[in-house]
Each structure stands twice: as structure tokens, then as C-alpha cells.
Amino acid sequence: MPTIYRFGPYRVYFFAHENQETNEPPHVHVRSGNGYASFWLSPVRVRDYEGYTPREIDRIRRIVAGNREQLLRRWHDFFDHAS
Numbered sequence: 001m002p003t004i005y006r007f008g009p010y011r012v013y014f015f016a017h018e019n020q021e022t023n024e025p026p027h028v029h030v031r032s033g034n035g036y037a038s039f040w041l042s043p044v045r046v047r048d049y050e051g052y053t054p055r056e057i058d059r060i061r062r063i064v065a066g067n068r069e070q071l072l073r074r075w076h077d078f079f080d081h082a083s
Contacts, residue, residue, distance in 0.1 A: 001029075004074040007063055009033060014075060026075040030060055039064045041072050 005012040009032040026041040035051020037060060044065040049057050064071065 002074075002078060004028070004071060005067060007067075010060065010063070012064070012067075012071065014078070016078070026072055028064065028071055028075075030064070041068055041075065044068055 001013050001015050003011055003013045005028075010030050011032065012028050012030050014028055027038055027047055028041065029036070029038045031037075034056070035049065037049035037052060037057060038047040039045065039061060040047050041064075044061060046057055046061060052060070
């Protein structure tokens with residue numbers, strides 16, 4: 001599970017096998033000591049979460065949206081070369 005971005009207490013990553021097994025659209029997972037969330041990247045929207053307040057989810061969503069291009073590039077760099 002490659003870590004592709006860190007901000008504050010949050011680690012953003014994806015699972016290396018996800019795209020081959022499920023063929024899901026680009027998305028990232030975010031984890032910290034408080035909880036877990038995942039976000040679709042096109043467009044950025046919450047997929048699911050646990051342990052975060054709605055306010056914190058909105059904060060994380062804004063950070064993911066602000067870094068969307070970088071996160072999409074990392075997704076495509078990894079999965080386009082893994083095929």
C-alpha cells in the first residue's frame with residue numbers, strides 16, 4: 001500500500017492490488033489515529049469514512065481536492081505501469 005501523500009496526521013495511500021482486482025475508478029484512502037476515509041478523485045467526493053466528524057471529513061475532502069491532480073498523477077503512474 002504505497003503512501004502517496006502526507007499532511008498533518010493524515011496518510012494518503014492506495015492499495016497496490018485495487019485497480020487490477022476491482023477496476024474501480026481512481027480513489028485514495030486516508031488514515032490517521034482518529035479514523036479512516038476514502039475519496040473518489042473524479043470528482044472528489046467521499047466514498048466512506050469511520051471515526052471522523054463531518055467537519056473533519058470536510059477538511060480532509062478540501063485537502064484531497066486541493067491535491068487532486070497530484071493524487072491522480074500518482075494513481076495513473078502506478079497503475080498504468082503495473083499493467
